[in-house]
Amino acid sequence: MRQRNDTLAAARSRLESKQARLTPARRLVIETLDGSSGPQSAADIAVTIAGAIPMSSLYRTLTVLEETEVIERFPDQTGIARYELAEWLTGHHHHMTCITCGATSDVAVPGDLEATVIDIVSQVGRRFDFEVTGHRLDLQGVCSQCR
Amino acid sequence: MRQRNDTLAAARSRLESKQARLTPARRLVIETLDGSSGPQSAADIAVTIAGAIPMSSLYRTLTVLEETEVIERFPDQTGIARYELAEWLTGHHHHMTCITCGATSDVAVPGDLEATVIDIVSQVGRRFDFEVTGHRLDLQGVCSQCR
DNA sequence: TCTCGAAATGAGAATGGTTCTCATTCGCAT
DNA sequence: ATGCGAATGAGAACCATTCTCATTTCGAGA
Structure with missing residues (x-):
């Protein structure tokens, strides 16, 4: 079973390989997704972290993590974006x-x-x-x- | 091979079973989807029919056809809605x-x-x-x- | 064929998820 | 410490989609 620290360490090195930092906001989002059993919307994440990150920053954080392939994004049936850790972190599912x-x-x-x-x-x-x-x-x- | 008239006739009876009519706009949308090889967005359809239906009406038409299960809607990878004829008309794919x-x-x-x-x-x-x-x-x- | 009422339409405003802008702040490397 | 690119926050902007409402169309019954 992958440990949270493993996930964070892997994410950090992935980010750094693209000259991006593992900032507090990014860490928080990664930890949130790591603790979820299914894909989460930006609004879901905002609730989980009790609004600790403003929406504009949260969306940008999600974009960065998606571009660095730490997370994956796909729309749910209503078209709203949902996110989860990339499969190289979670395993194929x-x-x-x-x-x-x-x-x-x-x-x-x-x-x-x-x-x-x-x-x-x-x-x-x-x-x-x-x-x-x-x-x-x-x-x-x-x-x-x-x- | 299902013929276009079959599709229209089937769609008409499906619509009428839900007290809705096969209007010109609905017919046009159905024919457009019937002639496409993949799911089409509202914008795609608008282009194909050369704007013959205003967007507000086009969206309503798509909603009605979806509610009557003549067409199916699902978002593409960017979250934009795409439509195609329902599987009972096209076959599972x-x-x-x-x-x-x-x-x-x-x-x-x-x-x-x-x-x-x-x-x-x-x-x-x-x-x-x-x-x-x-x-x-x-x-x-x-x-x-x-x- | 005429009429009435329900259904459908069109124009434009409103909505809501998401992205962009820009001024400010942060953090690592000299 | 200092400088500079990266990151942040607030708010405006965007744009696909939905809603409102006044008008028009269609079809069943007179």
Whole structure:
């Protein structure tokens, strides 16, 4: 299990390799995402850190962390940006989104199944002359709490 | 191969079952999406139809068609909404997005592979106590034109 | 065919997430 | 200590999308 200090150290060296610093704001955002079980919006993060970082700075912080590939950004179903630690920090995973409560949580597909997914994806890429560099698998459904 | 008239007829009956009409604007949008090979943004559609529908009406049209499940909406990687005909009209498919040019195109995963995907997805759902109702598989990579 | 009411439209204002500007502050390397 | 690029904060600006409301269109019934 990766420790928080590992994440911060890895993030710091990634940032420094791009002449950016691990500032208090950036550290706070990284720690927040490291403690979350699913992708967080800027507003989510602001709530978690109790507004410790003004929105304009928070967005800029998120942009910097995204550009340095410490975090990844993708829109949720409504188009609002959500962030999580980059996969090289967390490990490859996918998402399950509950169509009832809207919650999205991470899901690590078991290794054997993930291998099959990768195989399928590359077969499809080959068939359509598309050089696959990554994939995303989202499950929609109803979570256990909503049933 | 589904014909355009089939699509329009199916859309009309779907709309009428929800006391909505197949108006000229709605027909135009449906025909536009029917003639596209990938998801289109509101701006894309506006260009294709040469501004024949004012943006406020276009957005409302898209909302109505989405609510009646004639089309589906999902945000692209930048968070901008993109639309395409619902899967009950087009058949189940996935998307390939080129990380170089940004183009997204539809891809129908061959039946045997799709069956495996469905199997994997339901296994994962079972394992995580999540009642899967649908899935989305996005391939990222480089298209043949960009290589 | 005429009429009425519900549905649809168009123009423009309003919204809200996100980005930009710019003046100020911070922190590392001399 | 000093200087300079990096980082910050406040607020304005942006822009995709939604809302408002007055007007128009369509279709069912007279």
